[in-house]
Amino acid sequence: MLLYEEVADRIGGMIKNGTYRAGERIPSIRALSRQMRVSVNTVMESYARLENLGMIEARPQSGYYVCSNLTDPARRSAVERVGDIAPNPVILGDVALEVMRNIANPALVPLGGGIPNSDLLPVDRLNRMLASESRRFRLQSISYPPHQGHKRLRTQIARRSLNSGCSLAPDDIVITSGCVEAMNLALQAVCRPGDTVAIGSPVYPTFLKSIQWMGLKVLEIPSSGSGMNLEVLDYAIRHNPVSACITIANFNNPLGSLMPDDRKRELVTLLAKHDIPLIEDDVYGDLAYGPVRPPSTKAFDEKGLVLYCCSFSKTLAPGYRVGWIAPGRFMEKVAQLKTLFNIATASPTQLAVAEFLTNGGYDHHLRTLRRAYARQTALAREAVSRYFPPGTRVSRPEGGYILWVEMSEGFDAFGLYEAALREGIGIAPGSIFTLGDKYKNCLRLNAAFWSERVEEALETLGCLAEKIA
Known part of the structure; x- marks a missing residue:
């Protein structure tokens, strides 16, 4: 030896x-x-x-x-009969809407929502900058900003776009009230009521709410550890009129998966072939555990068809509502819609974030945040392996703080959600991430928080799961 x-x-x-x-x-x-x-x-x-x-x-x-002895469900190939792929109108029932309200309840142990851990955010520094920038720019802080947003902030975002493989200019960007508004502007710029949107399944439920509000249809494309199944997407496009596609390629919510760079390029190329716009939500992209941030799909866009949406809600301040969109060839339409709906995004928070990006040590903060989330996600996975029933599968994300948990076939995740609520614990059952009859044995967990209280909550969940199983 x-x-x-x-x-x-x-x-x-x-x-x-x-x-x-x-x-x-x-x-x-x-x-x-x-x-x-x-x-x-x-x-x-x-x-x-x-x-x-x-x-x-x-x-x-x-x-x-x-290593944990857990199996990652996202690493398995998605199994789906392509003949079953068909667009559906979005009708979110009262139960789904109630679940989405409940998991946002601050009184619960926060394992259900997608919120970041405020204890890891630079709250005091940001608020000091908010005050100082409001004094420094007295009139700008109370005036309507340009409809595209303050130039200084757009310049900082453009400079940072190199990290995601892009080379944006300040005038390529519109500042929005968070990433949700950016996504809504993108959808409205490229779709009309009755149009069909292709999206990876399981689906982030906020997208479903937006699509329902706009009167669009959804084409759910199965996803796995390498992202959306492009073979099924290709089939679906050839057999259905698709007006747009939505992706979270970097650290998907809820799967936590990372689409490989070659698959990102393939996705952009496939959609460009059919002249279909791609709406990208990259809100978790800055939270990679490794030393290098993964590129966005926008990095492979040669025709201006990718509408790139992002925000600082997961990394700096969710309540500041500072996001942005780089809409490519749809800039004029997006800018018109932004002006129509709310004129512009609030000035004070734009000024504060611009100052933080310039002089606040954003990159150092990101390194600290990434290390914390990598550690806490690993601790949460280990707690699931220790407390949950044998056969439980848990995703192994390479960034962000979202875990996708798959229980044995026939398990009632909604029953676990109801039992957890009675114990003061919030989780997100898999049934809210689809319009179909899938993911009933799955749930999403938020690993942004770690404490003795959180570990006790996971132990309680495991005990409840044993009883339900």
Whole structure:
């Protein structure tokens, strides 16, 4: 046995006998090098071997951890009969709307919504900048800004667009009241009542509300760990009139999946072939756990057909409602709609965010936020593996803080949601993420928060799930 194999065998044995449990950190490369009196290179080879065996995983800027024994549902191929793909009108029942209201209840343990953890946001710095910028720009802070938004903010966003693989100019951008308004402007710019929108399934339910309000139809395309099934999308486009497509390619909500770059390019190319606009929600893109932010689908857009939507709601301040859209060839229409509906986005919060991007250390803040969410998501996954019934599958996201949990076939996730409510815990049952009869054994969890209270809530959920199963 070679030396690195011997080291790997010893650490692997300690994992198997329970010395290091799933989710726990193992010694760093340098620490193990000192402990076992071997070279750093030997330990690196040993850890690479254990990674290949699926026993440990590297977490960016954190170290090596024992892998959970959970299976990721998003990594399995989506199974769908293409003959079943057909557009449907959106009719959200009272139950779905009630669930969406309940999971936003601040009195519940917040495992159901998609909100960020305010304890990790630069609240004091931002509010100081809000006050100072309002004094510094006295008239601008109370006046109508340009309909596209303040130039300084658009310039900072344009400069940062290189991180997502784009090269935007300030005049390519319209500032919006959050990403939801950006998405709504995009839909209204490219669709008319009765049109069909293709979207990955499971579907972020806020999109369904917007589509219902506009009188559009939905074509649900099955999704997996590599994003929307492009083969099914191609079939659906050839057999149905599709006016637009919506995607969350980076750290999808609710799957948490990351679409590979080659699939992003393929998606943009496929839609461009049919001259179909692509509306991209990239609100989680800045929350990659790795050192490099993944590119947006906009990075592969050569025809101006991608309407790129984003915001600072997940990274800075959800209540500031500062988002933006880069609508490509649809700029004139989007700008007209923005002016028609609310003239412009509020000035004070635009000024504060612009100052934070310029002088507030946004990149340092993002690094801190990414590390925290990577750690907390791993802790939440481990808690699910410890407390939930055997056979539970949980997504393994590479960014963001959303977990998709799949229970055994026949499990009643809505029953778990109701039981959790009685215990003061909010979760999102899978049935609200589709118009069809799917995901009844699934649920979405928010891993942005971690505390003793959250772990106790997950343990309670596991006990309730055992009873329901």
